[in-house]
Amino acid sequence: MSVKPGQAQGEWVAPEAGEIELLEYGQRWIAERKLAPRTRQGYEFLFARQVAPYLGHLMLGGIRPATVRAWRKKLLDAGVPEPQAVKAYALLRAVLNTAVREDEIIRQNPCRIKGYDQYHTPERPTATIAQVYALANAVPARYSALVLVAALSGLRWGELVALRRRDLDLDAGTVRVARKLAALRSHLEFGPPKSAAGVRVVALPAAAVEALRAHLDEFTAADADALVFTGDKGALLRSGNFGRAVKWTRTVAALGLAGFHFHDLRHTGNTLAAASGASTRELMHRMGHASMRAALIYQHATNERDREIASAMDRRIAKQARRKGGQSR
Structure with a gap:
């Protein structure tokens, strides 16, 4: 042979x-x-x-x-x-x-080496609610609602800048995610969300609804297809142009959030949702994920914090018990 x-x-x-x-x-x-x-x-x-x-x-x-x-x-x-x-x-x-x-050209895949599909990702920072509001107040008024909605809805940048008036139902307090705006090499392009799970309706806290009402009145055109968030001249928003317009790096550093990225607002929102008791399925829906993996990360972080709280309670109980024991002698 x-x-x-x-x-x-x-x-x-x-x-x-x-x-x-x-x-x-x-x-x-x-x-x-x-x-x-x-x-x-x-x-x-x-x-x-x-x-x-x-x-x-x-x-x-x-x-x-x-x-x-x-x-x-x-x-x-x-x-x-x-x-x-x-x-x-x-x-x-x-x-x-x-x-x-599918093609049955080779018998085995040589890419079967343990650990090659993984790398350590440092935990991204989250902002406190007070820091989110401080950031929203620090950027130009045109972008305040964008910051708040990003943190309180967990939507991605591309989903936020693709929102149109007709996607918002402020009476119901919801936003419908039907598309995203992708930055390609030579142009911006509207397209479907990242996956089928990305098409969703997300409930908004009252604070986000209030911010959106004020934003729509002042910065969004009246027709149903008008983009909710745009640049100064009504142009599509690019992340780079937005960062320069709000002096992002300098602004977050001044608020004690050095190294904080816009995407960390989504991380902040997902963490808030998990801490509020959202189930894995509920987190998957809000995040627009088909797999449980990302949702479980937020729940794990919340569970760890819950254990820290319980441990702190134990320390307080033990301290109180020692104090009472000393008084009884």
Whole structure:
């Protein structure tokens, strides 16, 4: 039996595997996949920058776990941040999963190395309610409601800046998330939310409703399709332009929130919801997630805080008991 390049003696590999380069297969995989425009651009970037230069010339059947380990080391040695290396690995694994399960070109996926799909993410900061209000008061009035609604609804930036008047029902105190605004390389583009779970109706606290009423009266055009949040001249909001307009870095630092990102307002809102007793399913709905993973993170954090509270109570009880014991002698 003849053995093809990259094939171990005695291992079965479909004949096509020795004839298809990863470069060709990966590019076709991205082109044919049903993806949101921004996701497609991200995949194209990752594949072109982190995968193709190192592995693109290899035949699918010639990629082994050892190949993947050497590739990851080269990425990290070249200064590629670990989160990006993890994303590149996840993309390669997805491409090769299709080669295994759907196209049956190779027998096993070499991307099966424990820990390569994970990286440590430092806990993002949250703001107190007082800090959220201070931030809303510190930015120009046009953006105050945007800050408050971001913190009290848990909506993503792209969902917030895509809201239209008709998405708000202030009498019912709800906002309907039906679309997002994505920043592509050359333009902004409206599209569906991140997933099917992203299409949702979220209940708003009264404080957010009140802020929206005032904002609509002063800064939003009257027609139903008018965007709720826009720039000074009614233009679509880009995160970079917004950051410069509100002097974000300087403003949050002055409030004791150095390093705080706009996305941390969503984190703050989700933490508030979890601390208010929201169930996992309820958190998933508010966040627009189909999986429990993210919701469980917030519940875990809340449970840890609950344990801290109980421990503090124990210390107070013990202190009181010692005090009473000393008085009885």
